[in-house]
Amino acid sequence: MDSFGTVLKRARTQADLTQEQLAEKMGVSVTSVQNWESGKTKVRIDKLEKLAYLYNIPLQTLTIEMLASSSPARMDNFPDFLFDTYTNDIISTLHLNLAQQELFGILYIYHAECLDRTGMHSDTLREDLKRIPFEFVSRFGSIQLLNIAEGLYHVLRYVKPDFLVRVLRIDPEKEFDVRMLPKELICDFIDNGYQQPDDTDWATDHGLWFTVSMHKAKGILPLLAEAPVHLTDGKWSDPLREDVPEQIRRFGTAPAQIRSQIEALTDYQEDAQHRWMLSLNARGRELLTWFLDHES
Secondary structure, three states, X not given: OOOHHHHHHHHXXXXXXOHHHHHHHHOOOHXXXXXXXXXXXXXXXXXXXXXXXXXXXXXXXXXXXXXXHOOOOOOOOOOHHHOOHHHHHHHOOOEOOHHHHXXXXXXXXXXXXXXOOOOOOHXXXXXXXXXXXXXHHHHHOHHHHHHHXXXXXXHHOOEOHHHHHHHHHHOOOOOOEHHHOOHHHHHHHXXXXXXXXXXXXXXXXXXXXXXXXXXXXXXXXXXXXXXXXXXXXXOOOXXXXXXXXXXXXXOOOOHHHHHXXXXXXXXXXXXXXXXXXXXXXXXXXXXXXXXXXXXX
């Protein structure tokens, strides 16, 4: 999980502000800004409110980030090493507070139109907010409700509603955070729990796209841990050799089919005896360790 200083630095960069410009707007020294972003000093609550304004981020969101990064009880389980910085930065933003979870539950129960489409759309969300009971609105206030909805909107751009509701039903009082999920649920999220980008997302370089099949990798990687497996005598020959373990055969009848699901984790190459072998690469070994590490 990113430190709060990293979160502040990323938010400042996204707001297109230098440390010097931020210091001037905040009425503090550049050293103070540097200390916030390095984690040397904490941000006072009155300064946090102004930062939220300058960064155009709900104060509640910044507060949650600050508390989360300082909580020793939170365990970051997400396998950052598998993905690029862009993807990991998105993952770090995929968390909800209890108010956002309650709003999601209401929308889900009322079959909100925004949850029936692929991806999350702000226009339909605004319409669906009209379904919200007055008691819920009055509890938070209309403007705060908009902030709550904004945070929920962001998460549902990347997380499928059915996956989110499955996680929340396990422990309704626990705040949702992709990074803090048990490893089995993280595997479910990477395999089938995220919203794949549509054409608009591709055009604007937004969206998540995972190329590793986690559950299949979990079944294959242990077989490759001791030694490479002899798949074929020809690079793309079909079928596989008869002595290929059944655990690998179930993922495909040719090397191309198998590697399409775990390509980032393995090497497929000819050895000194001219045999084509499937072996773990460094990233595959790191993921295998991630699978095997005790999870508290």
